[in-house]
Amino acid sequence: MEFYNTLGRSKQEFKPIKEKEVGFYACGPTVYHYAHIGNLRSYIFMDLLNKTLELNGFKVNLVMNITDVGHLTDDADDGEDKMEKGARREKKTVWDIADYYTDAFMDDIKKLNIKKPGVICKATDHIDDQINMVKEIEAKGFTYKTSDGVYFDTSRLKEYGELMPNFNPGDLEGGKRVSLGDKKHVTDFALWKFSKPGEKRQMEWDSPWGxxxxxxxxxxxAMGCAFLGKKFDxxxxxxxxxxxxxxxxxxxxxxxxxxxxANYWLHNGHVLVNNEKMAKSSGKFIKISDLEGKGFSPLDYRYLTLQTHYRKRLNFTWESLESARSARLKLKNKLSGLKQEVYEGGVSNNEYYDSFLSALNDDLNTSKALAVLQELIDSSIEGSVKKFLVLEFDKVLGLGLGEEDVVPEDVYELGLKREKARELKNYEESDKLRKEIRKLGFEILDKKEGFEIKKL
Ligand SMILES: [Zn+2]
Known part of the structure; x- marks a missing residue:
C-alpha cells in the first residue's frame, strides 16, 4: 500500500507500527452548524481509507474528535468561539448546540454510508488531558503567557512548519500586515485562552494559568495520545x-x-461549487438535506466524490451530481438484474478483485476502482460470481448497490427518454412516456435538476 504523505511530500509505502493493526486519528467536525458537502468529503475520504485498510486485513483503531469548544472564527487566535457564536445565533445553550449539531453530523455520515469510528471523543470531555499536555509543553520551555492566554513559542521549535510546502522560517517574525496582539511571532498560537475579564462564558474551566x-x-x-498513544500511524x-x-x-x-x-499525514482537497468557495453568505453552502430536497440520494454525492482523486480539488455542479446519480442507478439496476444464487467461492485469484484492490492500495485511486467495477459489470463472467464481487467492492465504495428500491433499467431508460423529450419541448411525447412509466408501476417526478422515479 502506498499513500501520499504530506509530511515529506511524497507517495510512501505504508509501514504500520504494529503488524496487523493501524492507529488512525481523523480530525472531526466543529459542531456549531450543519456540515456542508465540502466538510463531508473529508469523512468519505476517512471512510475509504478505513475500509481499504480493513480490506487489507488490518484491524483499524479509528478515533475521531468532536470539537465543541475553542475553535475560533478565524482558525487562529482572533475572533469569537464558533460554538458561543452559534449558541447566540440560535438562542440556545452551547451544550444544546453541540448536541444538536453532533446528532445532525452523525445522521449525515450514516446517510453517506460512512462507518462510525470506534472512538468518537468530545473536546469538552478531555479538558484535564489538555491541561496536562499544556503543562508538559510548559515544562519543556515552549510557552509564554500574555494578557489573554498561554501561547506556544514557535521560534523555539526547529521543526516548526514541517508540514507546509515552501515554509519560510522568516515568516516567524511576522509581517507588518498581520496583527500580532501580544504574541511574539505571527505563527505562535494559543494553548489556553483566558475568559475575558467581566465575561461569563458558557464553557470555561479552571487551570493552573487562570x-x-x-x-x-x-x-x-491530547486525545490522540489518550486513545492511540504518543505514536500512531x-x-x-x-x-x-x-x-x-x-x-x-x-x-x-x-x-x-x-x-x-503520526507517521503519515494525509489530506483531502477542497470542494468548490461552480468553481467558487462554499460560503454561507453566497447561497452556495450545500448540505445533505439540500441534495435530498432535490431528489438526490446522499450516495449520489458519495459516488461523485469517488470520481475524483481525494487529493484533488472537486468542483461540484448539479449537472455533475445528476450524472453521478445516473451512473449509480445504472449500476444498481444492472446488479438487480443478476441471478439471486449465492456464490461462495471467495475472491482469491480473481483478476477483477486484484485490480480493484491494487487501485485502492495505490493512494486510494477510486476513479480507477470505479473503472474496474464498470468493467466487471460489463463483463461476461458468470452472474452469481459477478454479483458477489460487486457487493465485495461495494463494502469499500459504499454506494448502496445491493440495496432495494431499484428502478428497473427499462423504466429508467424511459425516464431518460422523457427527459430528452422535455428538453426538446416535445410535451406530447413526454406525456406519452409518463403514462408508459405509470403503466409499469412507477411515477416520474420532475426535479429542478433532472428527475426522480418512485414506485407507485
Ligand atoms: Zn484536529
Missing amino acids: RGFPGWHIECT IHTGGIDHITVHHTNELAQARASFGDKH
Whole structure:
C-alpha cells in the first residue's frame, strides 16, 4: 500500500507500527452548524481509507474528535468561539448546540454510508488531558503567557512548519500586515485562552494559568495520545488543516514528547461549487438535506466524490451530481438484474478483485476502482460470481448497490427518454412516456435538476 504523505511530500509505502493493526486519528467536525458537502468529503475520504485498510486485513483503531469548544472564527487566535457564536445565533445553550449539531453530523455520515469510528471523543470531555499536555509543553520551555492566554513559542521549535510546502522560517517574525496582539511571532498560537475579564462564558474551566478554555489544536494532540498513544500511524483532515491546525498539532507533539505523533499525514482537497468557495453568505453552502430536497440520494454525492482523486480539488455542479446519480442507478439496476444464487467461492485469484484492490492500495485511486467495477459489470463472467464481487467492492465504495428500491433499467431508460423529450419541448411525447412509466408501476417526478422515479 502506498499513500501520499504530506509530511515529506511524497507517495510512501505504508509501514504500520504494529503488524496487523493501524492507529488512525481523523480530525472531526466543529459542531456549531450543519456540515456542508465540502466538510463531508473529508469523512468519505476517512471512510475509504478505513475500509481499504480493513480490506487489507488490518484491524483499524479509528478515533475521531468532536470539537465543541475553542475553535475560533478565524482558525487562529482572533475572533469569537464558533460554538458561543452559534449558541447566540440560535438562542440556545452551547451544550444544546453541540448536541444538536453532533446528532445532525452523525445522521449525515450514516446517510453517506460512512462507518462510525470506534472512538468518537468530545473536546469538552478531555479538558484535564489538555491541561496536562499544556503543562508538559510548559515544562519543556515552549510557552509564554500574555494578557489573554498561554501561547506556544514557535521560534523555539526547529521543526516548526514541517508540514507546509515552501515554509519560510522568516515568516516567524511576522509581517507588518498581520496583527500580532501580544504574541511574539505571527505563527505562535494559543494553548489556553483566558475568559475575558467581566465575561461569563458558557464553557470555561479552571487551570493552573487562570480560568478559561483550551486552544483549538491542543484537543487533537491530547486525545490522540489518550486513545492511540504518543505514536500512531495515520492522521487525516482537510487540506485547509495543513498550514494551521495540523502544523500546530505536530508542533505540540514535538514539544511535549519529542516525536512526530503520526507517521503519515494525509489530506483531502477542497470542494468548490461552480468553481467558487462554499460560503454561507453566497447561497452556495450545500448540505445533505439540500441534495435530498432535490431528489438526490446522499450516495449520489458519495459516488461523485469517488470520481475524483481525494487529493484533488472537486468542483461540484448539479449537472455533475445528476450524472453521478445516473451512473449509480445504472449500476444498481444492472446488479438487480443478476441471478439471486449465492456464490461462495471467495475472491482469491480473481483478476477483477486484484485490480480493484491494487487501485485502492495505490493512494486510494477510486476513479480507477470505479473503472474496474464498470468493467466487471460489463463483463461476461458468470452472474452469481459477478454479483458477489460487486457487493465485495461495494463494502469499500459504499454506494448502496445491493440495496432495494431499484428502478428497473427499462423504466429508467424511459425516464431518460422523457427527459430528452422535455428538453426538446416535445410535451406530447413526454406525456406519452409518463403514462408508459405509470403503466409499469412507477411515477416520474420532475426535479429542478433532472428527475426522480418512485414506485407507485
Ligand atoms: Zn484536529
